[in-house]
Structures are given as structure tokens and as C-alpha cells.
Amino acid sequence: MAGAIAVSFGLTASLALAPPAPPSAAAELRAYVDAHAQGLRVSPTAAAEHLEATGVATRDSYTATPGIxxxxxxxxxxxxxxxxxxxAGWPITDANVxxxxxxxxxxxxxKNWWNRNNPLNNGWGASYGPGGTGSNVSLVAAAENAADALLTHRGYxxxxxxxxxGSSTAAIESAIWASPWATGHYANGGHWHYTPVDVVQAPASAWG
Structure with a gap:
């Protein structure tokens, strides 16, 4: 009886110490939306005065950043x-994209830019398998890890x-070549390609 109790206690303790499961892509998305919620506030006085004078409720134009x-x-x-x-909080300009x-x-x-869910071969935040290649749970996580690496590492x-x-492709590319991101520094631009990049959609499963 004592042995059974000890085994039961051991199993209970083992289960209690099990690490929590990593958040799903959907949970990461909800957390991001909650942390970056946006709103539009209009002065009640200004709105009332405009409506009284014109009989029409209007609003100024505004833009929105695409979401996850x-x-x-x-x-x-x-x-x-x-x-x-x-x-990363950087502008979505033609040069940056x-x-x-x-x-x-x-x-x-x-053709398979989503390989290992790691489009930039970024090791920051990635997990490593037997082959030593970094991978991410989803492309959303990969984007967040890449941004975090670029924002955090002093070499970047x-x-x-x-x-x-966000205005000069030449300035951005020169900074990438000079950084420690790639050990070969892309031959200081000698191995860089400037032709238009094809638009290719990744499988939905890669996004989580």
C-alpha cells in the first residue's frame, strides 16, 4: 500500500512539473492584437458643431497598417x-519590402522561401533539430523572431x-552586408541579386 502511494505521488509530482505547452499561432495572434489594439477618437464638440453647421457627418481620411x-x-x-x-515597427515602404x-x-x-519556416535563416528564437538548422513553429513566429533579432542585436x-x-534600398543593403548577419557578408554585395523577386504564396500550414 505504501509503495502504491509512493508511485502515485511520484506520478503526480512528475505531472505537476511538466512544462507548459508553447502558445499556438492563434494564441500569439490574439496576444498581439490585444497589445496593439487601435482606436479612432473624435472630439464630441467638433463633431456636433460640424453636424449642426452642415447636416453631414464627415471624417478626414486616414490610413491603416496591415495586420497579422x-x-x-x-x-x-x-x-x-x-x-x-x-x-519591428518600421514603415512598410517600397524600399523596405x-x-x-x-x-x-x-x-x-x-520557390520554397518558407523552408523550415525560417525565410531569413535566423537563429534567434528558432529551435534546432539533429541537422543543426533553425526552424520556427510558424511563419508568424519566424517574422516576430527576425524582427526581435534585428531590434536586439547590437551588431544590427x-x-x-x-x-x-525606409527610403533607400542601397543604404539598407549596405548595412546588411556590413553586419554580422552572414559570415560571408554576401561578398559585400558581390553575391547580391537585384532582379525582381517572384511573388510566391506559402502553404497555409506554414502560417500556423
Whole structure:
């Protein structure tokens, strides 16, 4: 009887110490939306005065940044590039998206740019299997990890500044080559390609 109690206690303790399961892609999405909720506030006085004077309620135009769900639903390599920019807080400019898609092509063929859910071959936050290659649970997690690496590593300060400006592909690419991201530094641009990158959609399963 005492032995049975001891075994039962051991099983209970083992179960109690089991690590929690990692969050799902859907849970990560909900957490991001909750943390970055947006709203539009209009002065009640201004709105009332305008309506009284014109009889028409109008609003100024405004723009919106694409969100995680819409980018994941579209699911292309260009959408993933924009997702990195969203997570990093950088502007979604033509220059920024162009460089990111070119950079992705340097690391993976556009035909399977989602390989191992790691389009930039970023080791930051990735898990490693027997082959030593980093992988992510989803492309959403991969974008968040890539943004986190670029924002955190002191060697990427030049990349951060160039993406934050978002106006010059040459400035961003030069910063990437000079950084420690790739040990070969892309031959200081000698191995870089400038032709347009094909738009390729990843399987829905890669997005989580």
C-alpha cells in the first residue's frame, strides 16, 4: 500500500512539473492584437458643431497598417516581409519590402522561401533539430523572431537605422552586408541579386 502511494505521488509530482505547452499561432495572434489594439477618437464638440453647421457627418481620411491576420491570409513572401516590418515597427515602404524580399532570396529559393519556416535563416528564437538548422513553429513566429533579432542585436544598429528611414534600398543593403548577419557578408554585395523577386504564396500550414 505504501509503495502504491509512493508511485502515485511520484506520478503526480512528475505531472505537476511538466512544462507548459508553447502558445499556438492563434494564441500569439490574439496576444498581439490585444497589445496593439487601435482606436479612432473624435472630439464630441467638433463633431456636433460640424453636424449642426452642415447636416453631414464627415471624417478626414486616414490610413491603416496591415495586420497579422490579413498578411497571413494572403500568405506570400511579400506579405512575410511586411510582417517583419510590422513586428519591428518600421514603415512598410517600397524600399523596405524590396530589400527584405531580396534578402529572403539570398537565404532561400523563392520557390520554397518558407523552408523550415525560417525565410531569413535566423537563429534567434528558432529551435534546432539533429541537422543543426533553425526552424520556427510558424511563419508568424519566424517574422516576430527576425524582427526581435534585428531590434536586439547590437551588431544590427545600421540595419535598424536604414529600415527606420525606409527610403533607400542601397543604404539598407549596405548595412546588411556590413553586419554580422552572414559570415560571408554576401561578398559585400558581390553575391547580391537585384532582379525582381517572384511573388510566391506559402502553404497555409506554414502560417500556423
Amino acid at each position: 491576420a490579413s498578411l497571413a491570409a494572403s500568405g506570400t513572401n511579400y506579405d512575410w516581409a511586411k510582417l517583419v516590418l510590422v513586428f 524590396t530589400v527584405l524580399t531580396r534578402w529572403m532570396r539570398q537565404e532561400n529559393s523563392p 544598429a545600421g540595419i535598424r537605422a536604414a529600415f527606420a528611414d
